[in-house]
Amino acid sequence: MRKLALSAALVLASLALTSAARAESLDRIFSAANEACFRGDFAAAIKGYEQLEQAGVRDADVSFNLATAHARRGELGAAVLYFSRALWLRPGDDGAEEGLSAAQNELAKGRADREGEAELQTRPPLAEALVRPISADGLAVAMLLSCIAFFGCLVAWSTVHRAAQKLALGVAAPLLLLALLLLTGGLLVKLDALREGEPVIVLREGAPLLEGPDDKAQVRKQALEGQGGRVLRTEGAHSETVLDTGARGWMATSDLGRLRPD
Amino acid sequence: MRRACLGAALLAAISLLLPAIVLADIKLQVRVDRKNIALDDTLTLQVSVESRGSEAPDVTMPELDGFEIVSQQVQRPMQFSFNFGQGAVVQSSMVYTYGLRPTRVGAITIKPIVAELAGERRATAPLTITVSQGSGSAPTPPDPDPGTADQTAQPGGDDTPPSNVSKNGGLDLAEVDGSAFIRAVADKAAPYVGEQVTVTIYLYTRESLRGPPATETEPTTDGFWIHDLLGNQQLREQRQVIQGAVYAVYPLRRFAAFPLRSGELSIGTMALRLDTGSVLDIFGPRRGNQQLSRKSAPLVFQVKPLPEPTGGQPPGDPLVGRFEVESKLDRAQSATGDAVTLTVVVRGVGNVRDVKFPTPVINGLDVLEPEIKDLIDATGDRVGGTRELRYLLVPRAPGRYELPKFELTTFDPATERYARVGSTPLTLEVVGNAIAAQPSTAPAADDKTADEAKPKPVSTHEWQPIRTQSALARRSALFAEQPWFWPLLGLPAVLYAGWQIARSKRKRMQARAQTAQSRAEQEARSKLDAASTAAKQQDGKAFFAAAAATVLATLQARLGEPATGYTHGQLRRYLSERGMNDALVHEVVGLLERADHARFGGATTAAALDAELTALKAARDKLAGFVPTAKEAA
Numbered sequence: 001m002r003k004l005a006l007s008a009a010l011v012l013a014s015l016a017l018t019s020a021a022r023a024e025s026l027d028r029i030f031s032a033a034n035e036a037c038f039r040g041d042f043a044a045a046i047k048g049y050e051q052l053e054q055a056g057v058r059d060a061d062v063s064f065n066l067a068t069a070h071a072r073r074g075e076l077g078a079a080v081l082y083f084s085r086a087l088w089l090r091p092g093d094d095g096a097e098e099g100l101s102a103a104q105n106e107l108a109k110g111r112a113d114r115e116g117e118a119e120l121q122t123r124p125p126l127a128e129a130l131v132r133p134i135s136a137d138g139l140a141v142a143m144l145l146s147c148i149a150f151f152g153c154l155v156a157w158s159t160v161h162r163a164a165q166k167l168a169l170g171v172a173a174p175l176l177l178l179a180l181l182l183l184t185g186g187l188l189v190k191l192d193a194l195r196e197g198e199p200v201i202v203l204r205e206g207a208p209l210l211e212g213p214d215d216k217a218q219v220r221k222q223a224l225e226g227q228g229g230r231v232l233r234t235e236g237a238h239s240e241t242v243l244d245t246g247a248r249g250w251m252a253t254s255d256l257g258r259l260r261p262d
Numbered sequence: 263m264r265r266a267c268l269g270a271a272l273l274a275a276i277s278l279l280l281p282a283i284v285l286a287d288i289k290l291q292v293r294v295d296r297k298n299i300a301l302d303d304t305l306t307l308q309v310s311v312e313s314r315g316s317e318a319p320d321v322t323m324p325e326l327d328g329f330e331i332v333s334q335q336v337q338r339p340m341q342f343s344f345n346f347g348q349g350a351v352v353q354s355s356m357v358y359t360y361g362l363r364p365t366r367v368g369a370i371t372i373k374p375i376v377a378e379l380a381g382e383r384r385a386t387a388p389l390t391i392t393v394s395q396g397s398g399s400a401p402t403p404p405d406p407d408p409g410t411a412d413q414t415a416q417p418g419g420d421d422t423p424p425s426n427v428s429k430n431g432g433l434d435l436a437e438v439d440g441s442a443f444i445r446a447v448a449d450k451a452a453p454y455v456g457e458q459v460t461v462t463i464y465l466y467t468r469e470s471l472r473g474p475p476a477t478e479t480e481p482t483t484d485g486f487w488i489h490d491l492l493g494n495q496q497l498r499e500q501r502q503v504i505q506g507a508v509y510a511v512y513p514l515r516r517f518a519a520f521p522l523r524s525g526e527l528s529i530g531t532m533a534l535r536l537d538t539g540s541v542l543d544i545f546g547p548r549r550g551n552q553q554l555s556r557k558s559a560p561l562v563f564q565v566k567p568l569p570e571p572t573g574g575q576p577p578g579d580p581l582v583g584r585f586e587v588e589s590k591l592d593r594a595q596s597a598t599g600d601a602v603t604l605t606v607v608v609r610g611v612g613n614v615r616d617v618k619f620p621t622p623v624i625n626g627l628d629v630l631e632p633e634i635k636d637l638i639d640a641t642g643d644r645v646g647g648t649r650e651l652r653y654l655l656v657p658r659a660p661g662r663y664e665l666p667k668f669e670l671t672t673f674d675p676a677t678e679r680y681a682r683v684g685s686t687p688l689t690l691e692v693v694g695n696a697i698a699a700q701p702s703t704a705p706a707a708d709d710k711t712a713d714e715a716k717p718k719p720v721s722t723h724e725w726q727p728i729r730t731q732s733a734l735a736r737r738s739a740l741f742a743e744q745p746w747f748w749p750l751l752g753l754p755a756v757l758y759a760g761w762q763i764a765r766s767k768r769k770r771m772q773a774r775a776q777t778a779q780s781r782a783e784q785e786a787r788s789k790l791d792a793a794s795t796a797a798k799q800q801d802g803k804a805f806f807a808a809a810a811a812t813v814l815a816t817l818q819a820r821l822g823e824p825a826t827g828y829t830h831g832q833l834r835r836y837l838s839e840r841g842m843n844d845a846l847v848h849e850v851v852g853l854l855e856r857a858d859h860a861r862f863g864g865a866t867t868a869a870a871l872d873a874e875l876t877a878l879k880a881a882r883d884k885l886a887g888f889v890p891t892a893k894e895a896a
Contacts, residue, residue, distance in 0.1 A: 029633060
C-alpha cells in the first residue's frame with residue numbers, strides 16, 4: 001500500500017514537472033514573439049504566435065497579438081480574422097473590439113482610396129449583436145440557473161399557502177420561462193447551431209469566388225479582404241463558401257481564415 | 263572649542279565626499295559609420311558612455327523616427343582601476359551598438375542621446391543622416407562626434423605577456439618605443455576556417471599616465487566572429503624588461519577570433535591616446551604633461567580552407583572543434599495534440615553558434631522551429647560551450663514514432679581529422695484519437711506566394727500595443743459542447759416531474775385512508791344506534807352484538823385498520839403498542855369481554871342494558887380523543 005502511494009506520488013510529480021516544462025516552453029515562445037514584435041520583426045512575431053496556436057494554445061491575448069502583428073504588417077484581412085477570434089475566445093474584450101473596428105475601417109479606407117467608395121459593414125445581425133458581449137459559457141450557465149430557478153419556482157408555488165407568495169411566484173415563473181427560452185435561443189445563435197457551415201474571413205483582397213472547385217473555373221465575383229463568410233464543404237484546395245453578401249461559390253482554402261480553429 | 267571640532271568634522275566629511283563627486287564624471291560619445299546612406303542600406307550607430315565611479319549612468323535613447331532597428335548590441339560595462347599616483351581611478355564603460363535601416367528617403371535627424379548619473383547630465387548634439395533612394399552608397403569614414411572621446415581601458419587578468427616574438431607559428435607585432443608602444447599577439451598565423459585564434463593587445467609604457475588611455479580606433483575584425491575573453495576582470499599591471507628598460511604592461515584587449523572564410527584576413531590596428539606625466543613622479547623619464555598617440559600593427563592571417571577529407575566529402579558543413587550531441591524528450595508518452603519538448607544539446611570546444619540542424623520532418627508529428635539557447639564558456643581562453651535546441655513536437659496521430667538522430671560532421675584542427683558525432687535515436691509513443699492537420703488559418707509569415715509577398719501598404723493607424731501577459735490557455739470544450747450539459751439542463755424538469763408524481767400518489771393514498779376511516783366511523787355510529795334500539799327493546803343478545811360491533815368499528819376508525827381477528831389478550835397488547843393508555847384498554851377490552859359473555863350467558867335486565875349502553879357511549883367518547891401512534895413505530 002505504501003509502495004503504491006509512493007509510486008502514485010512519483011507519477012504525479014513527474015506529470016507536474018513535464019507540464020511545468022511545457023508551460024515554460026510556451027512562455028518562452030510567447031516572450032520571444034513579443035520581443036520580435038517590439039523590435040519590429042513582425043514576421044518573426046507572427047511565426048512565434050502561430051507556433052503557440054499550433055501547440056494548442058487558444059488564448060485571446062495570443063490572438064490579439066497575432067492580429068496586431070498582422071495589422072502592423074498591413075495584412076488587415078488576417079488582422080480582422082484574429083481580432084474576431086480574440087472576441088470569440090473572450091467576448092467583450094475592449095481592445096479586440098477596438099482593433100477589429102480599426103482594421104475594418106482601415107480596409108474600407110484603403111478600398112475607398114482605390115475605388116472611390118467602400119461599404120463598411122460593422123453591424124452584425126440583431127441576434128448576434130445581442131449575444132456578442134456574452135460568452136457561450138456565460139449563456140450556458142445562465143440557462144442552467146434560470147432552468148433551476150423556474151422549476152424551483154414551480155415547486156415553491158405548489159407548496160406555499162400565502163396568497164401574496166403564490167402571486168409573486170406565479171409572476172416569476174413565466175418570466176423565468178421566458179428568460180430560459182431567450183437564453184436557449186441566444187446559445188444556439190452563439191454556437192452557430194442555426195446556420196449552416198463554418199465561419200471564415202477572407203484574407204486576400206480580390207480573392208476569386210469561382211464556379212467550381214478548380215482554379216480554371218469561371219470567376220463569379222471577387223471577395224473583399226476582411227469580408228465574412230461561411231464554408232460549407234471543402235474539396236481539395238477549394239472550399240464552397242457563402243459570403244456575407246449572399247454570393248456563393250468556390251474559393252481557394254488558403255484565401256480563407258477559419259474563425260474557430262477547432 | 264566645540265565649534266572648532268564641528269568645523270573639523272564638516273571639513274573631513276567634505277573631503278571624503280569630494281572624490282565621489284569627481285568620480286561621477288560622465289563622458290558620452292556617439293559615432294555613426296556614415297552620414298549618407300541608401301534606403302536599403304544599414305547604418306551602424308555606436309553610443310559609448312563612460313563614467314568614473316562604480317555606478318553606470320542611465321542612458322536615454324531618443325525615438326529613432328525614420329529608422330527601423332535591425333540589430334542591437336550592448337557590450338557589458340568594463341571596469342578597471344589604475345594607480346597613477348592620484349588614488350585609484352575606477353572607470354565604467356558601456357557601448358551600445360545599433361543597426362538601423364532607414365524607412366524613408368531624405369534627411370533624418372537622430373535626436374540627442376542623454377546620459378545621467380548622480381544629477382550630472384550629458385547630451386549629444388543631434389545627428390543628421392541623409393538617406394537616398396537606391397543602393398550602393400559608399401561608406402564615409404568614421405565620424406567621431408565632437409566632444410569628449412575618451413574610452414576604455416582594458417581589464418587584465420593574470421595573463422603574462424609573452425616575452426618572445428612569433429612563437430608557435432603565431433603573430434607578435436610591436437614597434438618598440440622608449441616611452442610607450444602597443445603590442446598585438448595572436449597565437450596562430452595560419453588558422454583553419456572556423457578555428458579559434460586568440461588575440462591579445464598589450465600597452466607597454468614607461469610613462470606615468472594621468473588617466474586611462476583613450477581609444478581612438480578599435481581594431482577592425484571583419485571576416486571574424488569575435489568572443490571577448492577579458493570580461494570584467496580587474497586589470498593588473500605587470501612589469502617586463504624590454505631592451506634593458508622596465509615597462510609597465512597592461513592587456514587592453516583579449517578575444518577569440520573565428521575566421522569565417524579562407525584567404526587573407528586581418529585584425530586592424532588599435533590606436534590609443536595617452537596623457538602622460540606627473541609632477542609627483544620625479545623618477546619618471548620625462549616631467550611635464552605630454553600627450554602620446556600610439557597604434558598597433560595590423561595582424562594579417564592566412565586562413566586555410568578545411569582539408570579534403572579522405573574517403574569522400576562528409577555530409578553537411580563540418581563544424582570546427584570537438585563536440586558531442588545528445589537529445590532527450592521531456593516524456594516518452596503523450597496524447598495526440600499535446601506538445602512534447604525534444605531537446606538537442608551540442609556541447610564542446612569551438613564555435614557552437616555554427617551548429618545548425620535541419621528541422622526533422624516526421625509524418626504524423628508537427629515539428630515546430632526550435633528555440634535556441636547558447637551558453638558560451640571560455641575557460642582557459644578556449645571558447646566552447648553549449649547550444650541547446652528545443653523543438654516542440656505536436657503529435658497528430660497515435661502510434662510509435664522513431665525520432666531521427668541529430669548528427670554533425672566535425673573537424674578537429676589539433677588532429678586534422680574529421681569525425682561524425684550524433685545523438686541516439688529516440689522513440690515517442692502517442693495515444694489518443696487522430697487530429698486533422700490544421701489548415702492554414704492565415705498566410706504563414708514566411709511562406710508567401712510571390713503575389714502575397716508584395717509589400718502591402720502599411721496603414722498609418724496607431725495600433726494598440728501588444729499584450730505581454732497571457733495565460734496561454736488551451737481551448738477546452740464549451741459547457742454547451744460537454745456531453746453532460748444537456749442532461750444536466752433537463753435534470754430540474756425530471757426532478758420536478760418526479761416530485762409531482764410522488765406528491766399526487768401520496769395525496770391519493772391519504773384520500774383513500776380517509777375514506778376507509780370515515781366509513782368505519784359511520785359503521786360505528788349505525789351500530790351504536792342499533793345497540794340503543796336493542797337496549798330499549800331489552801334484547802340482550804342483539805344489544806351486545808351491536809355493542810361489540812360498535813367498539814370494533816370505532817377502533818377501526820381510530821386505528822385506520824380493522825381490529826378484528828385478535829384474541830382479547832392480543833388486542834390488549836396491540837392497543838397498548840398503538841399508544842392507548844391502560845385504563846382505556848381495560849375499558850374497551852372489558853366491554854368486548856362482557857359482550858361475549860352476555861351473548862352466550864342468557865338474558866339481562868333493562869337496567870343492566872342501560873348501564874352498558876352508557877358505558878359504551880363513554881368508551882366511544884374516550885376513543886374519540888385517542889390518537890394512535892404510527893403502526894411502524896409500534
